[in-house]
Amino acid sequence: RAEALFQASLEYFRTAYSKWGPIGLYEARWDMKYNLSLIGKERGTDALLELGNVVRREIEANGGSGGREALRCVINSVIVERTHHASDNYVWSDFYAESRRLNDLLIKLYGGYLNYPNKSSSKQVARRLQWCSLGGSKAPRDLEVVRDSSGRISEVLYRDHVTRMQVPQGASEGKHRFIIPDLGDPKNFVRIKVADLRQNQSLIFSDSTHSMPPQEMSVLNQTLARFDFKFWETKEQGYTPLTIKSSVDFTGRAFNEDKEGRLLTEANILHLPVKLTEHVARMLNAEGRRLPDGSEFSADEIYLPEAVAKSQDVVELVKQSVAMEDKLSPERLKKNFLLLSLRAMVLNSSQTLGQGGWHSDGVQGCERIQMDGLKTSIDRAYTISSRLPTALTDLRLNLDPHRHLAEKMKLTLDQFNMQDIIQKTVEQAESDARQLGKTIIQYAVPNTLQYLNPTMLHSAQPSIAPPGEKLQRSFMRILFSEIPRDRLGDTVNPVFGPIYFLKMKQLTDIFEVPWGQSQFAYHHPEIPSPYGTAEHIAKARGVATLHENDFGAEDAYEGSEDSSAMDVDRRHEDSTAMMENIMHRHTAVFEPCSSG
Numbered sequence: 001r002a003e004a005l006f007q008a009s010l011e012y013f014r015t016a017y018s019k020w021g022p023i024g025l026y027e028a029r030w031d032m033k034y035n036l037s038l039i040g041k042e043r044g045t046d047a048l049l050e051l052g053n054v055v056r057r058e059i060e061a062n063g064g065s066g067g068r069e070a071l072r073c074v075i076n077s078v079i080v081e082r083t084h085h086a087s088d089n090y091v092w093s094d095f096y097a098e099s100r101r102l103n104d105l106l107i108k109l110y111g112g113y114l115n116y117p118n119k120s121s122s123k124q125v126a127r128r129l130q131w132c133s134l135g136g137s138k139a140p141r142d143l144e145v146v147r148d149s150s151g152r153i154s155e156v157l158y159r160d161h162v163t164r165m166q167v168p169q170g171a172s173e174g175k176h177r178f179i180i181p182d183l184g185d186p187k188n189f190v191r192i193k194v195a196d197l198r199q200n201q202s203l204i205f206s207d208s209t210h211s212m213p214p215q216e217m218s219v220l221n222q223t224l225a226r227f228d229f230k231f232w233e234t235k236e237q238g239y240t241p242l243t244i245k246s247s248v249d250f251t252g253r254a255f256n257e258d259k260e261g262r263l264l265t266e267a268n269i270l271h272l273p274v275k276l277t278e279h280v281a282r283m284l285n286a287e288g289r290r291l292p293d294g295s296e297f298s299a300d301e302i303y304l305p306e307a308v309a310k311s312q313d314v315v316e317l318v319k320q321s322v323a324m325e326d327k328l329s330p331e332r333l334k335k336n337f338l339l340l341s342l343r344a345m346v347l348n349s350s351q352t353l354g355q356g357g358w359h360s361d362g363v364q365g366c367e368r369i370q371m372d373g374l375k376t377s378i379d380r381a382y383t384i385s386s387r388l389p390t391a392l393t394d395l396r397l398n399l400d401p402h403r404h405l406a407e408k409m410k411l412t413l414d415q416f417n418m419q420d421i422i423q424k425t426v427e428q429a430e431s432d433a434r435q436l437g438k439t440i441i442q443y444a445v446p447n448t449l450q451y452l453n454p455t456m457l458h459s460a461q462p463s464i465a466p467p468g469e470k471l472q473r474s475f476m477r478i479l480f481s482e483i484p485r486d487r488l489g490d491t492v493n494p495v496f497g498p499i500y501f502l503k504m505k506q507l508t509d510i511f512e513v514p515w516g517q518s519q520f521a522y523h524h525p526e527i528p529s530p531y532g533t534a535e536h537i538a539k540a541r542g543v544a545t546l547h548e549n550d551f552g553a554e555d556a557y558e559g560s561e562d563s564s565a566m567d568v569d570r571r572h573e574d575s576t577a578m579m580e581n582i583m584h585r586h587t588a589v590f591e592p593c594s595s596g
Contacts, residue, residue: 063373098139107128117288229418275299388461397522421513484499
C-alpha cells in the first residue's frame with residue numbers, strides 16, 4: 001500500500017541521514033527519485049499520486065519534519081517529469097550502453113587523480129570504478145570528446161533531455177559542452193591552513209567591513225539563515241550585493257591581470273571544490289585516500305591546484321573570504337564546501353561570460369530540503385570581475401500567484417522553475433519601468449569584491465564591445481555551501497579527484513510557468529502601484545480571470561486519488577521489495593567509505 005511505501009521511504013531517509021549525515025540524505029534522495037521513476041514506469045502516475053496524497057495528509061497533520069517534506073518534494077518532481085516530459089523517456093538498452101561509455105570516459109579523465117597508497121592494486125581499481133561513475137541519474141546521449149594538440153581530452157560534448165527539449169521550440173538539437181581544464185601537476189598544489197589565517201583574522205575582517213553600514217553588517221552576519229522563498233519578497237535578508245574592501249590593490253590594473261593586461265591564470269573552472277566538509281574529509285581518510293603528498297584530508301585546509309594558484313589575486317581573495325567566514329561562524333565553515341568558479345576569456349561583441357539571464361544562486365529544488373523540512377543554510381558567495389560587472393536589481397518578487405497555482409496543481413514552489421520565474425518577473429518589471437522612463441537595473445563596480453547570498457537577483461552582462469572588437473574579462477566566485485555541485489561538467493579537483501558521484505541534472509523534473517498562466521507580480525520602490533500587482537499585469541495581458549487556466553496536469557490529479565483499477569496488494573509487495581533493494585544498494589555504496 002502507499003502507506004507502507006511512505007513509511008519505508010521515511011525510514012530509508014532516516015537511515016541514510018543517521019549514518020552519513022547530510023551527504024547521505026543527499027545521495028538517498030537521488031536514489032529515491034530513480035526508484036520512484038521506476039515505480040511510475042511500471043505502475044503508472046496514479047501510484048505516485050496516491051503516495052503523494054498520503055505524504056500530503058501526513059504533512060497537514062504532523063508538519064514537514066522527519067523527512068516528510070523532503071519525500072514530498074521528490075515524489076512531486078517525478079510526477080512533474082512524467083506529466084510534462086513523458087516523451088523524454090530513454091530506451092533502457094541505450095541508457096545502459098551510454099552509461100558504460102560515460103563511466104569508461106570518467107575513469108580516463110579522473111581515475112589517475114585518486115591516490116590510495118596503502119591499498120592493493122585490485123582495491124585501487126575498485127575505488128576508481130566506484131568514484132568515476134555516473135550516480136543517481138540518467139546517462140547522456142551521443143558522447144563526443146575533443147582533444148588538444150597534445151592528445152589530452154579538453155572538452156566533452158553530449159546530448160540529453162534538455163537538448164532534446166529545445167527541438168520543438170524551433171532549434172536544432174545541439175550538444176552540451178563542458179571543459180576539462182589543464183590545472184597542472186596535482187603534486188604542485190598550494191595548501192592554505194585556516195589556522196594560519198586566524199593570526200590576522202580580526203584585522204582582516206575589520207579592514208574588509210569598516211565602512212559597511214549597520215544594516216549591511218546585519219545582512220553579512222546572517223550566516224545560518226535557512227533559505228525560504230519568502231526571502232525574495234522582503235529586504236531583511238538583503239537584496240543587493242555588499243561591497244567588501246578587497247585585500248588586493250588593483251590600482252593600475254584589473255583583477256587577474258598584470259599591468260600590461262596579461263592574464264595571471266587562464267584556468268576556466270566551475271564549482272571546483274578546494275575545501276571539504278568535515279564529513280567528506282573523514283570519509284576520504286577512512287577509505288584510505290590521501291593527498292598527492294601522502295597526507296590526510298582536513299576540513300581546515302584549502303587545496304588550490306597549480307594552475308589556479310598562478311594568480312596571486314585568486315590566492316589572496318580566497319584567503320580573505322575564508323578568514324571572514326571563519327570569523328563569522330567557524331562551525332559553519334567546517335560544514336561547508338568551498339567551491340571556486342573562475343572564468344577568463346576574450347569575448348566577442350554581445351558574448352556573455354558566466355550565467356546569462358536573471359537568476360539567484362543556490363536555492364532551486366529538492367536537494368536543499370533537510371530532514372526537518374527546511375532548506376539548508378543560505379549559500380554565501382564573494383565575487384569579483386575585471387570588466388562588465390554583474391547586473392543587479394533591487395526588485396522584490398510577489399510569489400502569491402505562483403503559490404496559488406502550485407496549490408491547484410498539488411505541488412510546491414520547489415517544482416517550479418524559479419530561475420525562469422525570476423527572469424520573467426524582471427522582464428515584466430523592466431518593461432513597466434521603461435514605460436515610466438525608468439529602469440530597475442543597476443551594475444556592480446569592476447575590480448571590487450562583493451558579497452552575495454541567494455536573496456540577491458543578478459545577471460551576467462554581455463560584451464558591449466563594438467562588432468568586430470574583443471574584450472577580455474575575468475570573473476571569480478568563491479562559494480561557501482553545504483550542498484555539493486556534482487553536475488556532469490562541474491570541475492573535478494586533480495588534487496584529490498571525485499569526492500561525490502557525478503550526475504546528469506535535468507530540467508525535466510521542474511515546471512516552467514508560461515506567460516499568462518500565472519502573473520509575474522513584484523514590488524519595486526521606483527514603480528508605483530498599481531504597476532506590479534497581479535491584477536494590473538493580468539489586465540494588461542488580457543487575462544480575464546487570474547488562474548483560470550489549468551495546465552492539463554490538474555485534470556490528471558483530479559479523480560485519480562481513489563483509483564480502484566490498481567492491484568493494491570501487488571503494488572505493496574513490489575514497492576516494499578524495491579525499497580529493500582534501494583537500501584541494500586545504498587549501503588553497499590557508502591559502507592566501505594565509512595569502515596575503511
